[in-house]
Amino acid sequence: MFLYNWNSSSTLATFLATLIIAPIIAIFLSAFLGDTSLWPHLFSTVLPRYVYNTIVLMLGVGLLSLFFGISSAWVVTRYNFFGKKIFEWALLLPAAVPAYIIAYTYTDFLEYAGPVQGLLREIFNWNDSADYWFPEIRSMSGAIVVMSCVLYPYIYMMTRASFLTVPISFYQTSLIYGRNSFFSVALPLARPGIFAGLALVLMETISDFGTVEYFALETLTLGVFNVWLGMNSLSGAAQISSVLFIFVVALLTIEYLARRRQRFHEISSGQNMLESEILSNSKNFICFLICITPILLGFIIPVLILLNFVFSGFSVINFQEIFRTTFTSISLAFFGALFVMLISFLMIVISNYKSNNFQKALIFVASCGYALPGTILAVGIVIFVGWLNKIIHFHLSYVAGGFVVLIFAYTTRFLAVGNAAIRSGVLKIHPNAMDASATMGTGFFKSVRKIIMPLIFTNFLIGGILVFVDILKELPITLLLRPFNFETLATYVYQYASDELLQESSFAALIIIVASLGPVIFLNSTIQRVSQKKQSN
Amino acid sequence: MKTKFVNILILFITTFVPSLLLANEINIYSHRQPFLINPFLELFTEETGIKTNVVYSKKGLAQRLKAEGDKSPADVILTVDIGRLYIYDDLDLLAPINSKKLLNNIPIYLRSPENTWFGLSKRARVIVVNKNKIKDGEITRIEDLADTKWKGKICTRPGSHVYNRGIMASVLAALGEEKAEQWAKSFVNNLAKRPQGNDRAQVKAIYEGECDIALINNYYFGKLKFSEDPEQRKWVENVKLIFPNQGENDRGAHVNISGGGIAKYSKNKENALALLEFLTSEKAQKLYGEINFEYPVNPKVLPSLELQKWGEFREDNLPIIKIAELGPLSQKIIDRVGW
Numbered sequence: 001m002f003l004y005n006w007n008s009s010s011t012l013a014t015f016l017a018t019l020i021i022a023p024i025i026a027i028f029l030s031a032f033l034g035d036t037s038l039w040p041h042l043f044s045t046v047l048p049r050y051v052y053n054t055i056v057l058m059l060g061v062g063l064l065s066l067f068f069g070i071s072s073a074w075v076v077t078r079y080n081f082f083g084k085k086i087f088e089w090a091l092l093l094p095a096a097v098p099a100y101i102i103a104y105t106y107t108d109f110l111e112y113a114g115p116v117q118g119l120l121r122e123i124f125n126w127n128d129s130a131d132y133w134f135p136e137i138r139s140m141s142g143a144i145v146v147m148s149c150v151l152y153p154y155i156y157m158m159t160r161a162s163f164l165t166v167p168i169s170f171y172q173t174s175l176i177y178g179r180n181s182f183f184s185v186a187l188p189l190a191r192p193g194i195f196a197g198l199a200l201v202l203m204e205t206i207s208d209f210g211t212v213e214y215f216a217l218e219t220l221t222l223g224v225f226n227v228w229l230g231m232n233s234l235s236g237a238a239q240i241s242s243v244l245f246i247f248v249v250a251l252l253t254i255e256y257l258a259r260r261r262q263r264f265h266e267i268s269s270g271q272n273m274l275e276s277e278i279l280s281n282s283k284n285f286i287c288f289l290i291c292i293t294p295i296l297l298g299f300i301i302p303v304l305i306l307l308n309f310v311f312s313g314f315s316v317i318n319f320q321e322i323f324r325t326t327f328t329s330i331s332l333a334f335f336g337a338l339f340v341m342l343i344s345f346l347m348i349v350i351s352n353y354k355s356n357n358f359q360k361a362l363i364f365v366a367s368c369g370y371a372l373p374g375t376i377l378a379v380g381i382v383i384f385v386g387w388l389n390k391i392i393h394f395h396l397s398y399v400a401g402g403f404v405v406l407i408f409a410y411t412t413r414f415l416a417v418g419n420a421a422i423r424s425g426v427l428k429i430h431p432n433a434m435d436a437s438a439t440m441g442t443g444f445f446k447s448v449r450k451i452i453m454p455l456i457f458t459n460f461l462i463g464g465i466l467v468f469v470d471i472l473k474e475l476p477i478t479l480l481l482r483p484f485n486f487e488t489l490a491t492y493v494y495q496y497a498s499d500e501l502l503q504e505s506s507f508a509a510l511i512i513i514v515a516s517l518g519p520v521i522f523l524n525s526t527i528q529r530v531s532q533k534k535q536s537n
Numbered sequence: 538m539k540t541k542f543v544n545i546l547i548l549f550i551t552t553f554v555p556s557l558l559l560a561n562e563i564n565i566y567s568h569r570q571p572f573l574i575n576p577f578l579e580l581f582t583e584e585t586g587i588k589t590n591v592v593y594s595k596k597g598l599a600q601r602l603k604a605e606g607d608k609s610p611a612d613v614i615l616t617v618d619i620g621r622l623y624i625y626d627d628l629d630l631l632a633p634i635n636s637k638k639l640l641n642n643i644p645i646y647l648r649s650p651e652n653t654w655f656g657l658s659k660r661a662r663v664i665v666v667n668k669n670k671i672k673d674g675e676i677t678r679i680e681d682l683a684d685t686k687w688k689g690k691i692c693t694r695p696g697s698h699v700y701n702r703g704i705m706a707s708v709l710a711a712l713g714e715e716k717a718e719q720w721a722k723s724f725v726n727n728l729a730k731r732p733q734g735n736d737r738a739q740v741k742a743i744y745e746g747e748c749d750i751a752l753i754n755n756y757y758f759g760k761l762k763f764s765e766d767p768e769q770r771k772w773v774e775n776v777k778l779i780f781p782n783q784g785e786n787d788r789g790a791h792v793n794i795s796g797g798g799i800a801k802y803s804k805n806k807e808n809a810l811a812l813l814e815f816l817t818s819e820k821a822q823k824l825y826g827e828i829n830f831e832y833p834v835n836p837k838v839l840p841s842l843e844l845q846k847w848g849e850f851r852e853d854n855l856p857i858i859k860i861a862e863l864g865p866l867s868q869k870i871i872d873r874v875g876w
Contacts, residue, residue: 045872113745127746138733216695216733226697229596230868232624316765379600386604480597484564484590484610495570495593500737503766504572 009444013350014359016343017366020412023380024368027238028245030383034235038227042236050223051243053140054206057219058247060144061151061205062198068148068294069155069197070190074182075287077163080278087291089524094298095153095466096516098473098490100210101509102146102298104497105305107214110137138215147211149298151204155197157462158424161527162190192427196420199255203371203416206247209476220244221373234379241376248371252364303513306506313503322492322508329472329488330515336410337468341460343411344418349448352426353434370416374476381409381481402483409477414467421463425456461526465519472516489515562588563808566598568616569795576828581815587808599624607802612809615657617795618699622654623861631798636810642817642835646856647794656794656857657816658831660754661850662704663790664779665740667749679708679781679791682750683723691724692739692748695732696876697868700754700793705871706863707791710855714866721874732876737761737769744772754793759830759843780850789853793860795831 075081076088110116117134126132136142166189174181187194212219220240228237279287310317351363369377385405429452437447475490482491489512496505567574571593578589592598602609602625614631616622625631631653639648639655647656664676676682682691694701709717729748734741739751740761761773780790797816799809815821822833826841833840 041869041872045869112747113741136730138731216731225596226868226872229621229624229699230697230702230871231865232620232627233865234600313765375596379597382597382601382604386606389608390606476596479594480601482592484592486592491593495572498595499570500735 007354009350010354010356010359013347013355014362016347017359017362020343020366020369020415021362023377023384023409023412024245024372025380026383026387027241027372027376027380031235031238031242034238035233036235036239038231038233038236039239042227042240046218046223046226047240047243049218050220050240053217054219054221054244054247056140057143057147057212057217058202058205060140061147062202064144064148065152065155065201066194066198068152070159070187070194071290072152072294073156073160073163074186075290077160078182078186078277079283079287081284081287083288083291087295088528089521090295090299091156091291092153092520092524093295093517094150095157095469096513096520097150097299097302098210098475098509098512099147099150099204099208100214100475100497101306101493101512102150102302103143103211103214104500104502105302106142106146107137108502109301109305110135110142140217143211143215143217145297147205147208149294151201152294152298154200154204154466155194157523157527158193158197158420159190161462162186162193164527166190192424195255196424199251200370200417200420202251203248206244206371207373209373209375220247224373224376228376237376241372244372245368248368249365251371252367256364303510306510306513309503309506310510313506316504317507319507321487322489322511325487325489325492325508326511326515328486329490329512332406332488333468333471336407336414336471337464339407340411340414340418340467341422341464344415344422344463345456345460347415348419348422348426349452352423354444366412367416367419369412370414374413374474375480377413378409378477378480381405381412381477402481402486406478406481409481410467410471410474413474413477414470417466417470418463421459421466422456425459426452429455458526462523465523468519469516472512561586561808562590563612563805563812564610565589565591565613565615565812566602566611566800567591567593567614568595568598568621569593573829574615577816577821577824580821580824581812584815585808585811587811589812599628599630602630602800603628609800609802610804611800612803612805613797613799613812615795615797618703618793619656619796619857619861620699620702620864622794622796622798623858623864625798626651626653630801632801632803632806634799634810634813636814638814639817642814642822642837644834644836646854647796647834649798649858650856654796654798655813655817656796656834657813658795658822658825658829659792659834659852660756660795660831661780661790661792661852662700662707662752663755663758664781665743665751665753665758665776666779667743667775668777669775670749676750676779677781677784678787679704680712680720681781682727682752683720685723685727687727687750689727689729690749691727692729692734692742692751693732693876694735694739696721696725696871696874700736701752701876702864702867702871703793703860704752704791705867705876706860707853707855709863709867709870710859711788714870718870718874721870721876725874725876740772740776741769743776744774755832755844755847756830758847778847780848782853783851788855789851791860792832792852792857794834794857 072087072091076084076091108114112134120126120132120134124132163186166186170185170189171181174185207221209221209225212222220243224237224240224244227240228234347363347366351360355363433451434447437451442450473490475494478488479491479494482488489508492508493505493512496502497509571591574591578591582588598614602611602614605611614625626649633652635652643655647659648654664679664682666676696702696705705717705721708720712720736753736757737760739753740757742748743751755778758773758778761769764770782788782790797813799806799813803809817835819835819838822835822838823841825831825833826844830841830844832844839845
């Protein structure tokens with residue numbers, strides 16, 4: 001079956017996909033060629049715990065993010081209420097806050113010694129922890145809440161984009177039949193977007209190390225590190241990673257199937273958006289509450305805590321160094337994002353129009369890097385690049401080589417994000433468009449440039465911005481693969497925060513958030529523009 | 538649009554490609570945070586004129602070094618904890634060094650038998666207690682922490698952390714697997730809450746009354762005592778340190794090391810050795826105490842005045858390599874008892 005339909009463009013895509021999968025394969029080779037004697041011990045002691053915790057965390061974060069993301073996307077799209085115009089973009093703000101930073105800040109804020117419990121003790125005259133009950137922030141539910149607070153924007157964004165583009169006639173039809181337009185029209189039609197967002201959320205959840213380490217939650221990812229560093233066994237660690245990998249493939253498959261069954265093409269003529277509905281006071285307030293809660297939890301409170309650290313630690317913050325680092329970080333993220341999106345574009349377009357099933361599967365698997373723990377992926381890259389170096393003896397200076405490796409690493413890591421954005425654009429293009437272009441005697445690449453490029457430019461932009469923000473926040477890969485004397489904002493924050501020196505790290509953490517804000521707000525205006533264009537059609 | 542893009546590209550390249558690598562430089566892979574090692578490196582550059590370049594990461598540097606093979610730019614490895622140092626040796630990434638200076642400056646039990654790695658400073662894993670609640674002499678040994686009378690009184694970071702794996706290995710070396718596991722089980726039964734947080738957080742928990750007893754590395758006591766943050770200074774006011782296992786026939790307190798070695802494929806071994814020798818010199822050894830409240834390995838150097846104030850103690854002279862060798866078994870015990 002994979003013998004037919006090889007052509008130059010699909011060969012290129014296959015080659016790229018293979019390159020991107022190679023580090024993952026490197027890890028698995030080391031898993032199964034290595035020592036397998038640890039399995040019985042892992043099975044009988046920690047593995048069930050790791051798997052159980054991972055599943056609970058995924059379920060929790062998944063459900064809460066869905067709730068935050070879909071409910072807020074629906075009310076800001078459908079209703080007119082107090083603050084709606086602000087909420088439209090403010091709901092994206094938490095995407096700028098790295099999960100490990102929100103974990104640090106909330107722990108400091110809510111733990112026994114923090115200001116909240118201190119105040120409560122003072123007010124109620126409690127002496128110690130025996131006198132009252134307070135939820136433990138360093139717990140499973142704590143992790144679920146803090147992670148959902150910063151991850152839900154993926155779902156919000158993708159769902160909202162779907163809600164905005166549902167033609168008014170669909171809603172009208174549901175009204176005629178007296179059905180609930182949310183459950184019978186909006187939700188089913190937004191399913192591809194929702195699943196795309198959910199898959200990203202869950203993959204981030206699985207691969208998270210910063211938060212689970214800080215909260216001492218024994219998930220598979222934490223287990224990978226315990227085995228690798230604790231038992232001095234990279235192969236054992238890789239074996240646990242392969243359990244992780246099963247989760248990821250399952251996730252990606254579910255997402256793929258959900259999309260496939262929901263594939264529909266837009267025929268954009270004479271469609272209008274529904275006017276937002278004006279609400280009574282009590283409903284007004286409920287909408288307000290639905291939107292303010294995630295923003296408060298995921299953005300306002302952590303930023304205020306960080307600001308407080310900046311003011312109290314003014315003397316120990318090295319501003320000059322942080323500004324230099326900011327420039328490095330932003331340039332790196334910009335070029336990284338550009339590169340990732342070009343590769344994504346190439347691969348998805350080719351996979352959609354030019355590939356056989358084998359190639360499609362390969363390209364599909366190439367997005368798995370998103371869900372592996374960053375450090376493990378980084379080790380895979382190190383192994384792969386070292387191996388490549390032995391075969392073809394490429395000589396780059398250490399500095400330039402370091403950047404090539406970093407950008408390659410970001411591509412294996414964040415391709416899933418780029419692919420999700422591009423794919424949702426490509427799937428909406430009617431197949432006839434490309435066929436029509438072909439009948440005009442236009443070559444494939446020219447058709448892509450003339451037809452597809454303009455139609456999915458917005459998706460390209462959305463994906464690019466998400467990847468930009470992701471790279472800006474990225475920690476474990478940058479930490480391990482960077483050249484000498486090289487700091488990004490994230491590595492700068494980490495060297496202090498990992499030692500619980502929050503004051504020293506607070507300003508850099510704040511800058512990460514501020515630097516991500518611009519793109520995030522821009523993202524909103526893009527989505528807005530698209531919907532307006534649709535309305536004016 | 539295009540020219541703008543080219544401009545950005547040029548700006549990007551000029552930022553990222555610093556001056557060509559000079560001969561008189563060494564490249565360091567470090568597991569210690571830059572802000573901790575910079576004072577040493579600055580002094581080193583001042584004295585020798587050798588510039589230093591650093592990559593810092595807590596994890597994976599050994600795998601990076603291994604994969605880079607003979608093309609690796611790294612000259613010196615600096616790490617904390619024997620568990621991490623040993624990984625480099627285990628992967629055969631370190632060059633044996635023949636240096637009289639190092640042999641003289643470092644006691645035999647704190648360096649590798651093959652002279653591939655060397656301890657550069659010592660830290661003691663000590664018991665810290667609320668001095669208002671735990672009387673003198675009630676706890677004198679690590680073994681005492683397994684006593685059921687401390688049920689619900691002990692806080693600790695997770696067992697899988699390299700520092701706790703170290704103390705577990707030390708107990709394992711002293712008691713044997715069966716008794717060590719018994720100890721770990723009873724110890725875990727005494728915990729006030731699920732293991733979490735770092736060593737600082739344990740002292741904080743004592744201050745806030747969540748528990749009365751914790752295990753920390755000695756230097757955290759100093760870091761808190763002289764913290765910029767007045768809040769943190771308060772935490773240490775009502776705690777005291779206990780150096781465990783000081784009895785006449787007892788083994789002494791478990792100490793761990795920060796250490797270093799020279800990369801097998803270093804192209805600059807001479808300068809690399811200069812750095813290691815410098816780090817064991819009297820000047821640098823004093824700095825370890827002053828900057829980070831660690832004990833000198835060089836027997837000719839006294840601990841800093843502040844460290845002396847915390848009391849003298851006898852350390853366990855078990856060859857430090859044993860701690861690393863017992864690491865995997867320690868981790869298994871930790872997994873089994875759920876620490």
